[in-house]
Amino acid sequence: MKISKNMQSALNNQIALEANASNSYLSMASWCEITGYEGGASFFYAQADEERTHMLKIVHYLNGLGVPAIIPATKLPASNFKSLESILKTALASEKSVTVAIHKMVEIAQKDKDHSTYAFLEWFVNEQVQEETKFETLIQKFELIGRDKLAINEIDKILAANAAAPADTPA
Template identity: 75%
Template sequence: MKISPKMKKALNDQIVLEAFASNSYLAMASWCEVTGYQGAANYFYAQSDEERTHMLKFVHFLNDLGATATIPAIKAPVSSYKSLEALIKTALKSEQTVTAAIHKMVEIAQKEKDHSTYAFLEWFVNEQVQEETKFETILQKFDLLGRDKLGINEIDKYLAAETVAPEADPAA
């Protein structure tokens, strides 16, 4: 099957976004670990793995089409944060950027009547709703539980409880 050069570029650009998200979450996890937020550290290590899995889905999809994925060099992520709340806000902004890119690819697929890519992207549309909701819910915890040491400790415990193993990659 053939895809347009525009769609191929968009899919390869998404590989960059997913790789950067994975590295960003890895840097966030490291910051959390050093800062004493072990629950958040475990949560973001798992998030990093999940984003890498998403990246691989795009790589496999392109390669399966014979379009050849481009493996990018990526810039170093931010590695220091003012607070756990600031870190979570950064994560939400990252997910919103990914959502916008996914929606742009869906629009390209619809315009080009690229049904295979559209079907592939549907999973990501639904995934992004979940990702944004996760981080919005965590941010709500700061208002509900507070920003003092006890509130932040409860949020760290919440993140520990929310940590899940990385999803299996069906393309592997």
């Protein structure tokens, strides 16, 4: 099966986006670990692994089609953060940009009448709904519980519980 050059480019760009997201989450995890947020560290290490899994899913899809997957260099992620809340807001913004990119790929697949890639991308569409909801819910905790030290400790425990939940598995 052949896919358009436009779709090949979009999927390879998504590989880069997922790789950068993985590194960004790794940096967030490191900051959390150094700062004493053990739950946040566990949560973001798991997120980093999840993004790498997403990247590999696309690499394997392209390789299965006989299309070269381009493995990118990654951008240097931010390493100094203001707070646990700011990290979660940054992560949500990142997930929203991933959602936009995935929706653009879906539009390309529809335009190209590329039903196989469209079906492949459905998993990512559903995954992004879950990811955005997860981060929105975590950010809400600051409004519900508060921002004092005890509240942040509780939110860190919630992050630890989220890290312990089963990670997504590629379909």
